[in-house]
Each structure stands twice: as structure tokens, then as C-alpha cells.
Amino acid sequence: MIEKKKLNLSKKEAKLRAANYCAYQERSQKEVRNKLYEYGLYSDEVEDVLTDLIMENFINEERFALSYAGGKFRIKRWGRNKIKQGLKQHDVSEYCIKKGLKEIDADDYIATLCDLIERKAESLSESNVFKKQEKVSRHLIYKGYEPDLVWTHVKDLVK
Secondary structure, three states: OOOOOOOOOOHHHHHHHHHHHHHHOOOOHHHHHHHHHHOOOOHHHHHHHHHHHHHOOOOOHHHHHHHHHHHHHHOOOOOHHHHHHHHHHOOOOHHHHHHHHHOOOHHHHHHHHHHHHHHHHHHOOOOOHHHHHHHHHHHHHHOOOOHHHHHHHHHHHOO
């Protein structure tokens, strides 16, 4: 494994770089904290810089959760379970996770699920209907969609 070279920046330089890092796209506190450690700061300095960035609104956990959930659903077409897991990996609070998941419109969610079911079913050359339904369902559950919701729609759409 290639180890990243640690920089030895002053607290002020690290704060400026971190501000630019946050301005480029929404970042979680965990991502910024890791970046500050890469800049060679010590834990008390990291927490000071993080506090400053939060106060100056460069980092906002709720805004990150909304952006993450919306983006992963629209672009990668992930289900709620996978999005929730991804937000937990970023150490986002439960409140912000719920707020982020509300960003996903229920009608769009079902429409996307049905579209993914149809696409996956067309791509399979399985003749046994039950095996085909099982393969489609497994694929969508892996993408983070709720199993009961997947099975309800797969039974209607895959025949």
C-alpha cells in the first residue's frame, strides 16, 4: 500500500487549504478531519480548525447529508439502505441521515426502482421466471433497496 506523504503545514495554512477543500464540494467532518491530519496537524489543532470551518459555514453536516443522499440516488441510483450506510461511514448523525433521506421523493424512488427492475430483467437471459425474479431482486437489494419493496414490484414486473 502506498502511504501518503504527510505535509507539515502551519495551522493557518492548513485552515486555508481545508477551506478550499470544502468550497470545492460538500464534505463531511470526517473527510475534513482526515485531510487536516494529512496536513500534519495535531489533534487539538485539528479540532480548532474544524470548529472554525463549521462556524464559517464551510462544513455543515445537514447540508452534506442532503447533498450526499440526493446525489447518490439521482446519479448512482442507490436505494435508501445503501445511502444510509454511506452516511454512517461518514459519521453523520442520525438526525441528519433522516433529513437527507427525506430529500428523496417517494414517487421518484418507486419509479427508479421499477425502471431498474425492468432494465435488469431485460439484461438477463434466464428462462425460469423464479430464478429471474430472484436474480433481479438480489441485484436491487444489493443496490440498497428495501427487500419487501423490491419483492412487491419484482413479482408484478418480472414474468
